[in-house]
Amino acid sequence: MKKITELIRSKFATSVHILSLLVGFPEQWLSSEFIASSLNSNAALVRKELSALREAGLVESKEGKNGGNRLAKPPSQIKMSDIFALVKNDHVFGFSPNEPNPKCPVGARIKGALDGLFTEIDDAILLKLKPVTLEEFVRQYF
Numbered sequence: 001m002k003k004i005t006e007l008i009r010s011k012f013a014t015s016v017h018i019l020s021l022l023v024g025f026p027e028q029w030l031s032s033e034f035i036a037s038s039l040n041s042n043a044a045l046v047r048k049e050l051s052a053l054r055e056a057g058l059v060e061s062k063e064g065k066n067g068g069n070r071l072a073k074p075p076s077q078i079k080m081s082d083i084f085a086l087v088k089n090d091h092v093f094g095f096s097p098n099e100p101n102p103k104c105p106v107g108a109r110i111k112g113a114l115d116g117l118f119t120e121i122d123d124a125i126l127l128k129l130k131p132v133t134l135e136e137f138v139r140q141y142f
Contacts, residue, residue: 014041015053018046022071023138028070029068054069
């Protein structure tokens with residue numbers, strides 16, 4: 001199983017890729033298969049990510065033969081920080097999988113100290129992403 005930090009990074013990259021693709025085809029309903037081909041991934045993974053993006057109000061979907069997915073709001077109204085917050089369910093940096101020894105002076109206190117540091121790092125990432133819209137980001141390659 002992937003570590004939390006790897007999941008956050010890959011989910012963020014996947015979500016940004018999906019949303020960017022939808023920006024590039026604003027009038028079309030894109031199928032999960034089409035999106036998966038751009039990601040060089042499988043449609044099941046794309047559908048899972050689309051579900052989360054839909055729940056967050058960033059994507060709308062239509063079923064049926066002419067169905068698919070498209071942005072639910074203009075890319076100028078989608079902040080990169082919103083996408084990051086959506087996929088982040090833990091600190092960007094993860095804790096050791098082993099519980100520290102509570103009898104050790106370092107082991108007894110390190111988790112609390114790291115938690116504070118990790119919170120600062122997470123906040124710094126959100127602050128960096130907050131002013132950037134999806135529209136501004138996509139201008140780099142569309």
